[in-house]
Amino acid sequence: MENKRQTDYDTEVLVEEITDAKVDKPKSIILYNDDHNSFEHVIDCLVAYCKHSSEQAQQCALIVHNVGKCDVKNGDFKKLKPIAEALREKGLTAKIE
Numbered sequence: 001m002e003n004k005r006q007t008d009y010d011t012e013v014l015v016e017e018i019t020d021a022k023v024d025k026p027k028s029i030i031l032y033n034d035d036h037n038s039f040e041h042v043i044d045c046l047v048a049y050c051k052h053s054s055e056q057a058q059q060c061a062l063i064v065h066n067v068g069k070c071d072v073k074n075g076d077f078k079k080l081k082p083i084a085e086a087l088r089e090k091g092l093t094a095k096i097e
Contacts, residue, residue, distance in 0.1 A: 029073040029084050032093040033064050042092065046072060049086045 029050070031042075039061050046057035050073045063070040072094075073083055080096050087094040 024076055026074055027077050027080055027096050028071045029080050029087070030069050030095050030097050031060065031064050031072045031087070032069045032095070033067075034093050037091055039065070041090070045087055045090050045092055049083050049090075 031046075039058075042061045042064065043054065043057040046052040046060055047054060050057075052060065052072070060070045060072050073080060077096060084094045084096050
C-alpha cells in the first residue's frame with residue numbers, strides 16, 4: 001500500500017507542475033532612468049499611458065531617478081505591450097519583464 005500512495009503523490013505533483021507551467025505569469029513594465037527625459041515628460045507619459053494619478057506618476061519618476069528603475073505597470077503581456085511601445089515612442093526606456 002505504501003508504494004501506491006507514493007505513486008499517487010508523484011502523479012499529483014506532476015499534474016500541478018504541468019498546470020503551473022501553462023499559466024501565464026504576470027509581467028511588468030519596467031521604466032529605466034535616462035539622462036535626456038525631464039521629470040515632467042516622464043510624469044505626463046505615466047499619466048497618459050499607464051493611467052497613473054499625478055501623485056503616483058511623480059513617485060515613480062522619483063524612484064526611477066534615485067534607484068535607476070521602477071515597475072510602473074503590471075498585467076499580462078498582451079495588455080502591457082502597447083503601453084510599453086507607447087512609452088518607448090515617447091523616448092522612455094521601458095521593457096516588459
